[in-house]
Amino acid sequence: MPVAVLAPAKINLYLHVTGRRADGYHLLDSLVAFADIGDRLTAQPANALSLEVTGSAAASLSVARDDNLVLRAARLLADLAGVAGGAALHLEKNLPISAGIGGGSSDAAATLRALRHLWRVAISDEQLREIGARLGADIPACLYGRAVWTGGIGEQLEPATGLPPAGILLVNPRKELPTVAVFKDWRGPFGYVGRFAPMPSDAAGLARMLTPRRNDLTMAAIGHVPEIGAVLGRLAAFPGALLARMSGSGATCFALFANRAAAEEARAALTAVEPRWWCAAGAFIAERDHSS
Numbered sequence: 001m002p003v004a005v006l007a008p009a010k011i012n013l014y015l016h017v018t019g020r021r022a023d024g025y026h027l028l029d030s031l032v033a034f035a036d037i038g039d040r041l042t043a044q045p046a047n048a049l050s051l052e053v054t055g056s057a058a059a060s061l062s063v064a065r066d067d068n069l070v071l072r073a074a075r076l077l078a079d080l081a082g083v084a085g086g087a088a089l090h091l092e093k094n095l096p097i098s099a100g101i102g103g104g105s106s107d108a109a110a111t112l113r114a115l116r117h118l119w120r121v122a123i124s125d126e127q128l129r130e131i132g133a134r135l136g137a138d139i140p141a142c143l144y145g146r147a148v149w150t151g152g153i154g155e156q157l158e159p160a161t162g163l164p165p166a167g168i169l170l171v172n173p174r175k176e177l178p179t180v181a182v183f184k185d186w187r188g189p190f191g192y193v194g195r196f197a198p199m200p201s202d203a204a205g206l207a208r209m210l211t212p213r214r215n216d217l218t219m220a221a222i223g224h225v226p227e228i229g230a231v232l233g234r235l236a237a238f239p240g241a242l243l244a245r246m247s248g249s250g251a252t253c254f255a256l257f258a259n260r261a262a263a264e265e266a267r268a269a270l271t272a273v274e275p276r277w278w279c280a281a282g283a284f285i286a287e288r289d290h291s292s
Contacts, residue, residue: 001044003118007110008038008285009095009170010102010142011254012247013206014213016191025153026183029193031160031210033147035168037282039094039103041070041110043118046088049074055093060176069108073135077112080131081121096278098176100221100248102138109142129157146285149195165284166203166242167263171235171270172252172278173227182249185220203258207242210256214245221250228253234274238266259283 011033019027039055051071070091077083089111095103112128115121123131125143132139137154147163150156194213200206222228228251235244235255242256257263260283267281 002042003044003114004040004042005110005114006036006038007041007095007103007106007142008034008036008145009252009280010106010138010248011035011168011170012100012215013210014194014245015215015217015248016194016213017186017188017216018193019190021153026186027152028150028154029191029195030150030154031147031195032141032150033160033163034142034145034285035170035282036285037095037168037170037280039107039110040092041107041114042090042092043087043111043114045118046086048086049078049089050086051089051091053091053093055091057093057096058091060097069104069135070111073108073111073132073139074115076131076134077115077121078119081119081123083115083119083121085119087115087118094280096172096174096176096252098178099172099252100177100179100246100250101170101252102142102248105136105138106142108132108135109139109145112139112143151193160199162199163284163286164200164202164206165259165286166206167257167260167281167283169235169238169255169257169263169266169270170247170252170278170280170282171231171254173225173231174276174278175225175227175251177221177225177249177251179249181224182217182220185223186217187220191216203256204242207256210243210245215247217249218246221246225251227251231277234270235266238269241266 147160
């Protein structure tokens with residue numbers, strides 16, 4: 001039977017650059033949540049490994065389909081687990097690429113989860129995250145799949161239990177923004193570790209806790225994509241918007257709302273006046289299991 005797994009958007013509710021390693025990689029502190037907006041990866045038994053990509057964002061994939069993270073994740077798991085068979089993979093690509101919401105990393109994580117189930121690979125969640133870390137620093141968080149504090153270069157994880165429910169609106173001005181370019185242009189000073197406890201009980205309380213925190217990469221990202229500033233302005237002006245911020249290295253921004261209905265109402269209103277922007281409304285994922 002086919003195995004279908006959601007590859008959800010990864011949202012940096014705040015992101016502080018706290019230092020730099022000797023090898024040049026930046027150290028980060030972030031609260032990461034996942035939205036029920038994303039791509040979908042389906043795997044079914046086959047003699048060989050193959051990948052088909054469809055969906056609204058399929059045409060924008062800028063990497064060769066035989067060398068993207070989905071196939072790299074599948075090959076790595078097969079090699080390490082000694083799997084001789086293959087799988088027919090289908091990726092429904094809905095999230096924009098190079099967008100600061102972990103699309104490629106989430107796709108790779110969904111691939112690892114789906115193939116562990118399809119191939120009946122007897123490895124633990126921790127071992128799967130170790131495999132994911134070989135492919136990218138964001139993949140362990142995407143494999144964790146619930147709200148999480150991240151540190152280091154993104155690979156250090158600590159559960160952020162009790163994240164309250166909230167509606168979320170994601171908006172991208174349809175501009176790709178490579179992460180490397182943003183970090184190259186980022187200028188200090190280094191930020192602080194912004195973790196807090198206890199976790200607020202509702203979306204309004206969460207927004208209040210997040211307000212003094214920030215995304216340290218915002219100005220560097222706006223230098224590459226000035227439209228980010230316009231998106232943030234639009235989001236902040238919506239009635240009911242509790243917080244507007246950029247996610248990751250951009251160019252996707254988000255607004256928090258009390259619930260999904262409020263986020264969907266804002267999405268409809270924004271789409272009417274900015275039809276060229278990519279917009280999607282949803283809510284935080286509370287559970288870890290994204291399979292269907």
